[in-house]
Amino acid sequence: MDTLVRVDMDRLEAKLEPVPDGWQRLGGRALVARFCLDEIPPTCDPLGRSNKLIFCPGLLGGTNASSSHRISVGGKSPLTGTVKESNGGGTPGQKLARLGLKAIIVQGKPRQPGLWVLHVSQQGARLDPADDLALLPATPAAERLRTRYGAKVAISLIGPAGERKLFASGVLHTDKEGVPWRISARGGMGAVMASKGLKAIVYDDAGTSGVPLADKQLFAAAAQRYHKLLFASPLSGKAYPEYGTAGILGAMNDLGALPTRNFSTGRFELADRINGETLRELILERGGVGNPSHACMPGCTIRSSNVVPDHKGECLVSPLEYETLGMVGANCGIGDLDQIAAINRACNEMGVDTIDVGGALAIAMEAGVIAWGDGERCRQVVERIASGDLLGRLIGSGGVMTAKVLGVERIPAVKGQIMSAYDPRAVKGLGVTYATSPQGADHTCGTTARRQMNHHSAEGQVEASRAVQVNVTIYDNTGLCMFAAPGVGEERQVICDLLKGRYGWELTPEDLLAQARQTILDEREFNRRAGFSEAHDKLPDWFREEENPASGTVWDIPDAELQLAHRF
Amino acid sequence: MDTLVRVDMDRLEAKLEPVPDGWQRLGGRALVARFCLDEIPPTCDPLGRSNKLIFCPGLLGGTNASSSHRISVGGKSPLTGTVKESNGGGTPGQKLARLGLKAIIVQGKPRQPGLWVLHVSQQGARLDPADDLALLPATPAAERLRTRYGAKVAISLIGPAGERKLFASGVLHTDKEGVPWRISARGGMGAVMASKGLKAIVYDDAGTSGVPLADKQLFAAAAQRYHKLLFASPLSGKAYPEYGTAGILGAMNDLGALPTRNFSTGRFELADRINGETLRELILERGGVGNPSHACMPGCTIRSSNVVPDHKGECLVSPLEYETLGMVGANCGIGDLDQIAAINRACNEMGVDTIDVGGALAIAMEAGVIAWGDGERCRQVVERIASGDLLGRLIGSGGVMTAKVLGVERIPAVKGQIMSAYDPRAVKGLGVTYATSPQGADHTCGTTARRQMNHHSAEGQVEASRAVQVNVTIYDNTGLCMFAAPGVGEERQVICDLLKGRYGWELTPEDLLAQARQTILDEREFNRRAGFSEAHDKLPDWFREEENPASGTVWDIPDAELQLAHRF
16 A cells, blocks of 8 residues: 555556655545645645545555445545545445555646546556547446456446536446445535546456455454444444435434425425335335345445335335435425435436435425426436536536525535535534534534434534544544444444554554544645635524424524534 | 615614714725624625625715716625625715715515515605516616606616526616616625615605715815816826727737637637727717717716617617626627627616626537527527526526536636636736735726736736725725726825815825725725635636737736735
8 A cells, every 4th residue: 555546637647656755644534635735736726737636445445344445535626615535435445455556646637628547457557548438327337347347347437417517426436236326426526537537447456365464363353343343233233234324314304304395394294205114115025136235345244225126126226325315305305215216316327416416406496496396307307417408517516506596595505515414403413513524514524413412402512523523534534434433432442453453553542533633634724725714614594593393493503612623 | 974774674674873983984895894894794694684785875976076976885795705895887876975875784684575675865765565576677677666756766776687696696776867777797786685675776866955065165176176187187088988998998909808708818800890999980870879978977077988879879788888898799709799789788687797797608608508609699698587597597697607507617707706808817917906806806996907017927916906906995985986096196185185175074195095905904804704815815727827829928926926915
């Protein structure tokens, strides 16, 4: 892991080079933050020549520890203008690690229009022309790439939304079956990839044999303890494998936290039709390729993903997650799993974030441009991103842009990014995270939703958010899925042991926490240089003025207190 | 001038109240800045309940000094997120001053949807329901208001673009003939007015008899000297009355500074067809209501406005200005005065800024959505703002939003606002103003284009911009048209004498400069609190990378030097 690939799109060259000093002990989100500070001019245009894009696994990527192959896609976000680490599943993180590559850095911009594919393997890295892939949706693009480069390669790619440089476009990744629907969804990193002329990265790990371990025995013992913790947790051992992330929907609805009709309330009258239990029943009943308990990467014991079959038992979409059920479902007034799944599939094929697009569709509904609950129309609008249809492009630009163009004032967003499927008036700790995260509103930066606490009260929320924000960053840095966090809990020594087994490093749990805090501070420092200040760390005013009728609460944590979330 | 009208849209009440301490000696832009600091929460949502809107004349408004009735419309801008003072001509400034009103402040937001008209007269101020004016274009709306309130009233109003809360919407004002096409164009203040539920303000000054003067003789003598200076200037005495602002087009084209096809070059091959000379000939040749030398407000000796007649001699548009010829003409590849005038008229009727809309149309052309030079289609697109057509709404949202949705990377904008019709690579002093002005790219914040200097060189531009930024602020504060500035030059004592004649104040030219500097610093302070920093004071990177072929220059003033523009 002392090598990286640097891709110069000005010269259309890809070269291996040593990892810079100071980066060796960083992975995932920590490496993204350091990279942004070291290499990206903070005030640059996100789609301009000076921005750069990094792909990197976490420190434990490629090992046989469960759920360890998450990939981080990072750079300056066109959506938020901030630093962005957009985390995804699938197999690219594993392959990168197995190839001994700490990161791929893409910089510059082709002098002529065109599309390229980056191919990395034990033979090195090279760019191949790929104009024939222009505007191909995810599945046909991935199929063509496998035909060209072999059935076993992993792929990161952009869909038509990325190529059209839409700000809700993400970077898609193939899962262990080769389905290209795992997505580094947030922040518009697909548009950045497109601005570099890069349609895809193909990872061929043929000839590799796992990542080296400094101490095999220690690693194996630590992995065993780690897996035991995961199995013992009611979440990672039971709820996630059985119901996936959708399992939380009923609880959020009960709490009045399920965004419904553009956050106008927090309880959806059709919640029962789209909750985790109903989804599981539907998958089991239809059979076929359906799977309520799917692993997106090899060796994952949590299996929070799923495969949703259609009436014939063929794949409708994979995965169907809580965020999508909330944002494309309840938030758009759509109470039909098939319709939500079809929209989700369209989002995957176009390569857009279902959270920002769900927010945008609901806003278009509030503007009267789409009827509330019209799932069929939503699917069509998303699919028309490929043809360049204007409404498709607008929706694919995300909720904030959609609201501004359509004159909608109720925008549930922070720093340009739409909130996830948790109303901050009803899960106030997550509201603190939305407001203060260096990446804009994003539940993956630290959600308090599964904590045992009074989510409607303002009390203790800043502290709760601070704790989860720091904790989740440990997972983002090591490449472990955040769903491992509840199982590991305070037993962070097991992560230290995994790192020692892998690299021989002597680290304490406090070292992990310190690095996580430093990661957040590095991100804030990049943002500060890019022009952000404490003035940007707030929720929109209307959450203070408009009560969520389901929870009976407004947002009432003073802005001045929010700043304490990052006072470590 | 010790009274103001405060309009509370929450309660639908309008009340007279005394002017707060510290505001007495402020007018126009200075008052806007102070008002924003004193009354607007800097991080508020610009279209939310907490933003406020102010209408105020300058200190000399209502007097018989030439060009003294400019009106300032101010608040937090939805387009830029900064403080905004959007300056306009016509007669509302005069009427406000004659009514003895220092300002109208509009705050809150109606609890129910609806439209209202604010009526101010010697009898006081009141709100009348005006739902029947919904989505009426400027001319029919003004006509209906005159039918209702009398033929002699002045009106400030919004068009359909404002009502749709589009970010390029302005606030229109009637001129001395009652034509509602003078516009406080920049910054999206029309959307702010719409967010308050206010369609129009009607100013009835019946029964008033001019503003009081502290020393009539002194004032008359000063006014005489002032008018002499204006007549003696080759600009305000000759070029403006003869050719209007369009007179500069040829010089800008020669300099390579005329934005052409989305700033891809600075020279337009059809410049001769749309320059000041051709425009004047066309107006004179067609006759009818045509007038190459029109005054937008009573008593203006500069008469830089015009009335452009159609083939029948009827009014096509008024005024047709350089900015529109540059941004809607050359910048869109349109070399036909009738087409430009028709688009201009459509912009006026919808109530949108021709600069931001011209920038947006050119960006849509670069994206391939409209063909280069297709003026007829441009007009249609703008007119469709009224019906809610999506492309119309997008264009009406301004150039930055249009570029983001259509995936265009070459955006000629600063702080969200499109540059005026001067390429900053060829008029570098104005580039400094674009970058550093607290209001985003805006030539009216200080243009160096008419200065005798090497505009292609980086040398001395920061100093030049600083000087004009401060100087023009004196005019914005007093309500004098910026076109009086070249005539007055360094003879600022005449402005002091006018103020002394009006109010009895003893001021020196240095006091005027000091207040102007303080105004800019106040604006910066509001912006700082709103989350802006030096990181935002820059031009887009691509102006450094892409040469303007007509001038053979790139933007090459270091960002660090730009900050010196406001070191007073």
